[in-house]
Amino acid sequence: MARPIMQTRGGGMLPWLGLALVLLIVDQFTKILILGSYQLGDSTRVTSFFNLVRVHNEGAAFSFLAGAAGWQRWFFTAIGIGAALFIVWMLRSHAGQRLFAFAMACILGGAIGNVIDRLVHGYVVDFLQFHYAGWYFPSFNVADSAITIGAIALILDELLRVRRAR
Numbered sequence: 001m002a003r004p005i006m007q008t009r010g011g012g013m014l015p016w017l018g019l020a021l022v023l024l025i026v027d028q029f030t031k032i033l034i035l036g037s038y039q040l041g042d043s044t045r046v047t048s049f050f051n052l053v054r055v056h057n058e059g060a061a062f063s064f065l066a067g068a069a070g071w072q073r074w075f076f077t078a079i080g081i082g083a084a085l086f087i088v089w090m091l092r093s094h095a096g097q098r099l100f101a102f103a104m105a106c107i108l109g110g111a112i113g114n115v116i117d118r119l120v121h122g123y124v125v126d127f128l129q130f131h132y133a134g135w136y137f138p139s140f141n142v143a144d145s146a147i148t149i150g151a152i153a154l155i156l157d158e159l160l161r162v163r164r165a166r
Contacts, residue, residue: 012095013088013091013092013095013101015095016091016095016101016102016104016105016108017088017091017105017108019102019105019106019109020105020106020108020109020112021109022109023105023106023109023110023113023142023143023146024109024112024113024116024143026142027109027110027113027141027142027143027146028113028116030127030141030142031113031117031125031127031141031142034052034054034125034127035054035125038052038053038054038127039054040054040055040056041053041054041055042054043129049130049131049132050128050129050130050131051129051131052127052128052129053126053127053128053129053139054125054127055125055126055127055129055139056121056123056124056125056126057123057124057125057126057139058122058123058124076114076118077115077118077119080111080112080114080115080118081115083107083108083111084108084111084112084115087104087107087108087111088108090104091104091105091108097157099153099156099157099160100153100154100157102150102153103150103151103152103153103154103157104150104154105150106146106147106149106150106153107146107147107150107151107154108150109143109146110142110143110144110145110146110147110150111143111147112143113141113142113143113146114141114143114144117143124141124143125141126138126139126140126141126144127139127141128140128141128145
């Protein structure tokens with residue numbers, strides 16, 4: 001008997017898709033707030049090490065390829081869509097592996113959030129800026145944070161898997 005798409009051995013993928021959706025909604029909501037409250041380049045000091053800013057990133061992580069001629073918008077959009085499809089396929093097969101599925105859901109929500117920005121605006125809206133003693137970490141957003149948390153969870157899942165295999 002065939003299993004329904006949302007049902008897999010060890011648990012369903014629906015909760016993980018729900019987590020990805022929540023992350024996507026939070027990401028888009030915060031970006032709407034920034035777009036409505038800040039002009040490009042505006043900044044508000046929140047603490048001695050943290051600012052809210054409005055930055056447009058036409059590249060990828062750390063503004064990689066931001067200065068390219070515009071083709072990077074579609075390139076990174078295609079990568080994001082491809083990654084999202086791959087992640088949904090992985091979730092379908094591994095939804096019962098909680099840490100792995102959590103990692104995939106975080107990456108999925110973040111990837112879709114940044115894809116939406118690229119499609120709607122032509123750039124990704126970044127607004128979180130940390131700094132110390134004149135050094136500024138590149139600005140980022142909720143989607144980037146979700147992707148980073150997902151990547152850390154994915155590494156942790158692999159380390160735990162290797163440890164269990166011993």
